[in-house]
Amino acid sequence: MIDQAIDEAATGHDEATHSSANPFFAFHVFVCTNRRPDTHPRGSCAARGSERLRDYMKVRAKELGIASVRVNTAGCLDRCELGPCVVVYPQGVWYRVQNTADVDRVLAEHLAGSNPPRDLMLPP
Amino acid sequence: MIDQAIDEAATGHDEATHSSANPFFAFHVFVCTNRRPDTHPRGSCAARGSERLRDYMKVRAKELGIASVRVNTAGCLDRCELGPCVVVYPQGVWYRVQNTADVDRVLAEHLAGSNPPRDLMLPP
Numbered sequence: 316m317i318d319q320a321i322d323e324a325a326t327g328h329d330e331a332t333h334s335s336a337n338p339f340f341a342f343h344v345f346v347c348t349n350r351r352p353d354t355h356p357r358g359s360c361a362a363r364g365s366e367r368l369r370d371y372m373k374v375r376a377k378e379l380g381i382a383s384v385r386v387n388t389a390g391c392l393d394r395c396e397l398g399p400c401v402v403v404y405p406q407g408v409w410y411r412v413q414n415t416a417d418v419d420r421v422l423a424e425h426l427a428g429s430n431p432p433r434d435l436m437l438p439p
Numbered sequence: 440m441i442d443q444a445i446d447e448a449a450t451g452h453d454e455a456t457h458s459s460a461n462p463f464f465a466f467h468v469f470v471c472t473n474r475r476p477d478t479h480p481r482g483s484c485a486a487r488g489s490e491r492l493r494d495y496m497k498v499r500a501k502e503l504g505i506a507s508v509r510v511n512t513a514g515c516l517d518r519c520e521l522g523p524c525v526v527v528y529p530q531g532v533w534y535r536v537q538n539t540a541d542v543d544r545v546l547a548e549h550l551a552g553s554n555p556p557r558d559l560m561l562p563p
Contacts, residue, residue, distance in 0.1 A: 339563075343512065345469065388514030389469065389527040390452070404528035407462040 338405050341383035342426050346372065346412075347400045349391035359391075360398035363413070370401055371419045381426050397437050409437040452521070462529050465507035466550045470496065471524045473515035483515075484522035493525055496542045505550050521561050533561040 320401045346369040350361030373386045375431065393399050394409070407432060412418050417435055425431035470493040474485035476544065497510045518524045518533070525534045532555060536542050539561055549555035 339518075339526075339533060343526070343528070343531075345511070385517060387469070387516065390512030392511065394463075395507060402463075402467070404467070405531045407529045409463060 323359070328379075330355065330366035342381070342385070342406075342416065343404045344372065344376075344386045344426075345387065345389035345402050345404070346396075347390070347392040347393070347398060348388050348393070353396075357395040358398065359395055360400055363399045365412075368412055368415065368418055371415050372401075372422065375418065375422055377424060379427055381422065384426055393438060404425045410435045411437055458535045464509045466509070466530075468496065468500075468508065468510045468550075469513035469516070469528070470524050471508060471514070471516040471518075471522060472512050473519070481519040481521055484524055487523045489523035489536075490537065492536055492542055495539050496525075496536075496546065497545055497548070499542065500550070503546060503551055505546065508550055518561060524548065524561065526546075534559045535561055 342348050346365055347360035348366050349359050351357065351359035353362060356434060369386060369388060376386055376395060389402075392398075392402060394400050397411050399412055401412050402408070402412070403421075403425065408425065410417070410421055410432075412435065420432045420435060455484040470489055472490050474494060475481065475483035477486060477507050489532050492511060493510060500508050500510055514524075516522075516524045517527060521535050523536055526532070527534070527545075527549065532549065534541070534545055534556075536545060536559065544556045544559060
């Protein structure tokens, strides 16, 4: 697997890679929990409740029994204005999750389902 | 792009996805900075110096002018025994970086190069 990962990583990100195709976590979710002062013009994900949403996502992913998912805390993902921001790798799909209902939809429709919620995705 | 991301995310991670092929960041690097008590049997990445290595990687990536790279802080990546752990997405390549020389090699040989350093990769 390491050999394949090396060969494929070496090809860059223009082609499928074995490491992406058979990742250590099928869904590695990063939730931005960066907090800026309330007066900062960009705002911040934590100020919009992302810590609570991360905690909820961790619990619900486990309760739902979704295989090979890890929900991680992340520092600033640099898309602050669009937050609270979440990115799911290796698929590289970005979401704005504003409340627990949005988290439920990402879990059910993307991670446990096959219909990632388009209306929650961040613009390119 | 959103349409493609949806279609391809829906296919799961067995095939190339447009979102992985044309990601928001070409290299999204997550450095575990989780810290456990020094007596914890698994150890922790921060106890092994990962915060300093993250800071160094951020600075060096910028100095090298690597395009479309973001180095992020991450919470526990759950591979503590192998740390300090770093994962590069969307490629999904995991590294153990023990010092600034290791960081330099990941930057030069993988992110800026085409020969990801095999000896620094984590076992599958």
